[in-house]
Amino acid sequence: MSEQKSIHTIHSEEIRDHNAHIIKPPNFSWPSISGYFGSRIPKLFVPKEELDNYTWSDIYNPFSCxxxxxxxxxxxxxxxxxxxxxxxxxxxxxxxxxxxxxxxxxxxxxxxxxxxxxxxxxxxxxxxxxxxxxxxxxxxxxxxxxxxxxxxxxxxxxxxxxxxxxxxxxxxxxxxxxxxxxxxxxxxxxxxxxxxxxxxxxxxxxxxxxxxxxxxxxxxxxxxxxxxxxxxxxxxxxxxxxxxxxxxxxxxxxxxxxxxxxxxxxxxxxxxxxxxxxxxxxxxxxxxxxxxxxxxxxxxxxxxxxxxxxxxxxxxxxxxxxxxxxxxxxxxxxxxxxxxxxxxxxxxxxxxxxxxxxxxxxxxxxxxxxxxxxxxxxxxxxxxxxxxxxxxxxxxxxxxxxxxxxxxxxxxxxxxxxxxxxxxxxxxxxxxxxxxxxxxxxxxxxxxxxxxxxxxxxxxxxxxxxxxxxGPENRGADLGIERDDVLDEYSFHDDDEEFERKKSSEDSIDILKPELIHTEKGSRVADSV
The missing domain is CATH 1.20.1250.20 (MFS general substrate transporter like domains)
Structure with missing residues (x-):
């Protein structure tokens, strides 16, 4: 049971990460503009919790991956x-x-x-x-x-x-x-x-x-x-x-x-x-x-x-x-x-x-x-x-x-x-x-x-x-056609390992296999930096 919860937790984090990379139409309100430019320097740096997902070997050996x-x-x-x-x-x-x-x-x-x-x-x-x-x-x-x-x-x-x-x-x-x-x-x-x-x-x-x-x-x-x-x-x-x-x-x-x-x-x-x-x-x-x-x-x-x-x-x-x-x-x-x-x-x-x-x-x-x-x-x-x-x-x-x-x-x-x-x-x-x-x-x-x-x-x-x-940065975004699909509902099936999810808009989307959105079980979090 604990393993099942762990799997669901990992994938919920993956889905939040996926949605965070979706490009939205520009907002020209003053709070949005000031917030964007105020974040340019802080967002230059990768958070420590993300760097912790990598080993020194990953960094010093560029060919290991x-x-x-x-x-x-x-x-x-x-x-x-x-x-x-x-x-x-x-x-x-x-x-x-x-x-x-x-x-x-x-x-x-x-x-x-x-x-x-x-x-x-x-x-x-x-x-x-x-x-x-x-x-x-x-x-x-x-x-x-x-x-x-x-x-x-x-x-x-x-x-x-x-x-x-x-x-x-x-x-x-x-x-x-x-x-x-x-x-x-x-x-x-x-x-x-x-x-x-x-x-x-x-x-x-x-x-x-x-x-x-x-x-x-x-x-x-x-x-x-x-x-x-x-x-x-x-x-x-x-x-x-x-x-x-x-x-x-x-x-x-x-x-x-x-x-x-x-x-x-x-x-x-x-x-x-x-x-x-x-x-x-x-x-x-x-x-x-x-x-x-x-x-x-x-x-x-x-x-x-x-x-x-x-x-x-x-x-x-x-x-x-x-x-x-x-x-x-x-x-x-x-x-x-x-x-x-x-x-x-x-x-x-x-x-x-x-x-x-x-x-x-x-x-x-x-x-x-x-x-x-x-x-x-x-x-x-x-x-x-x-x-x-x-x-x-x-x-x-x-x-x-x-x-x-x-x-x-x-x-x-x-x-x-x-x-x-x-x-x-x-x-x-x-x-x-x-x-x-x-x-x-x-x-x-x-x-x-x-x-x-x-x-x-x-x-x-x-x-x-x-x-x-x-300028902006979208480091880690998916490159496939699925990148701009908003994921909000899912379930994990042990028998076929597929995600069922719906898009929070009027367009219906077919079921995606994990590899289509780069969510291989247990690997996505380490790759999301």
Whole structure:
């Protein structure tokens, strides 16, 4: 009997925890506003009673929790990770060849940097198109189509002969690239156990840094020894591997449950269009303010990323005279720091909170701006990117927990890419302002990019600290379609281990098995931090 009571007590706590993560429409009454802002600093810190659920081994060994993943979950994680990695590789092939492309097309560095800006500006279009398709039709085909388009466009970039052709193919590249982040994040994280999401978020996000690292290596091996065009041809072929891999895999369990729920609701309404509109109105009513916040947050993140990366190779070679070998070492060190930072900080976010982890990493980045910009070497590059990409490592799971579950690919992708749109002129701004600071005696066309990038990054870090400090957090929220179901009545059956529950609204909900709301008996409380 005591065991029976214990089981019921555990699940009542789980249900209260589940309901606490439901996003409610914003309330603009003065008590609500003052209460929210008054709680921003206290809620940075995880309560001690929650931390007591973890052992020191959980904290110090970031990989111990990964044994909970099944082979199916690993498969979907790596599908998302590798596509996102190669997406970054394709993007950075231009950043690493700005000078080479400028010489080949008889243009200035500033003009070629507009190709980077154009990609960032048009990524939102791809996020809208493929995000909606991914949330309503499945993530498999948007994934395959995106990678296919990227491969074709990379081949086209390798054949360009004029500046106008270069801008045209990069514009198309931006649309294709924009659809991948939301799709890949959903593939990688949707089915993963709660305890593993922090570190997996960091590993997934640092696919971006790993893609940059691979681009640096193949830049040295291919472009620096033959032609910059060959590295674009090489990048186009690898995407076919991931396309084939994805073709033979089904949809994630999370999406299959979402699809089933949608089809059942659409059947009761006798219209899929009506059901889609109903879900859209409901999600917008609950999440509209959080969506705006996500865009503002992602603007800061993208400014920090592109402001510290896009012109960094140009700064090393044009301003400080680094040869290919020294530049390669510095860029490799930067991306090793990014990979380590992303994994470590994202893992710690499970225990110290998403916002506090981001703030800590941003402060580290801000403290290292001076040596990174004025004493460039492998150490300063490693340290700054540890901070910048350490904060970024928390982004996939932080965005996923804040986004409406039925439109997660769309909202995470569009928030990310609208942030990219806001930051799209980062490299062009830095290049333009840098031209106002020519280095005396260094010859024509040599500018003090270090000074410009230091001022730029200082402003970005200050903005990011403010926006994260004032923002919300939904750490530990379920990622499935069941997340916004209000649970208020339940019973536990020993024979089938199912929860019977009703929603406290007009909509009826089918019986959920425990795993659908991550309430495995005896494990949820320990995972709820």
């Amino acid at each position: 990964l044994k909970e993943l099944t082979w199916r979950q690993w498969n979907f994680f790596f599908l998302g990770f590798w596509a996102w990695t190669w997406d970054a590789f394709d993007f950075f092939t231009v950043s690493l060849n700005v000078t080479n492309i400028a010489k080949s097309l008889d243009c200035s560095v500033k003009e070629i940097s507009w190709g980077i800006t154009l990609v960032l500006m048009l990524r939102t279009v791809g996020a809208v198109i493929f995000g909606l398709i991914g949330d309503t039709r499945g993530r498999k085909w948007p994934y395959i189509i995106n990678l296919g388009l990227l491969s074709v466009i990379q081949i086209g970039t390798g054949f360009v002969q004029t500046y106008k052709q270069f801008l045209a193919v990069r514009a198309l590249f931006g649309i294709a690239m924009g659809g991948l982040f939301g799709i890949c994040a959903a593939e990688a994280l949707s089915d993963t156990p709660r305890k593993t999401r922090g570190i997996l978020s960091g590993i997934f996000q640092e696919g971006y840094a790993f893609g940059y690292l691979l681009a640096v290596v193949f830049q040295r091996a291919i472009a620096d020894t033959t032609s910059w065009r060959n590295v674009f041809f090489f990048s186009a072929g690898v995407g076919a591997i991931f396309m084939t891999w994805r073709f033979f895999c089904p949809e994630t369990d999370s999406f299959l449950r979402q699809k089933k729920r949608f089809e059942e609701s659409a059947a009761s309404r006798k219209s899929k269009v009506a059901e889609f509109k109903s879900q859209g109105r409901k999600a917008l009513k609950q999440y509209w303010l959080i969506i705006i916040y996500c865009v503002l947050m992602m603007a800061g993140f993208n400014f920090s990323s592109h402001g510290s990366q896009d012109l960094y190779p140009t700064m090393l070679t044009a301003q400080y005279g680094f040869d290919h070998n020294r530049s390669t070492v510095a860029n490799v060190a930067a991306n090793l720091g990014a990979c380590l930072g992303g994994v470590v900080v994202a893992h710690l976010s499970t225990f110290i909170g998403r916002r506090l982890a981001i703030l800590g990493a941003t402060i580290i980045a801000g403290a290292l701006i001076y040596p990174w910009a004025f004493i460039p070497n492998a150490g300063s590059a490693f340290g700054l990117q540890f901070g910048v990409q350490g904060a970024w490592g928390v982004v996939p799971i932080h965005l996923s927990e804040l986004s409406p579950p039925q439109f997660r690919s769309f909202v995470t992708g569009v928030s990310y890419q609208l942030g990219n749109l806001c930051s799209s002129a980062s490299s062009t701004i830095e290049a333009t302002i840098g031209e106002r600071f020519p280095i005396k005696g260094a010859g024509p066309g040599v500018y003090d990019y270090g000074k410009t990038m230091a001022i730029f990054m200082g402003c970005v870090c200050a903005y990011q600290i403010i926006i994260i400090l004032l």
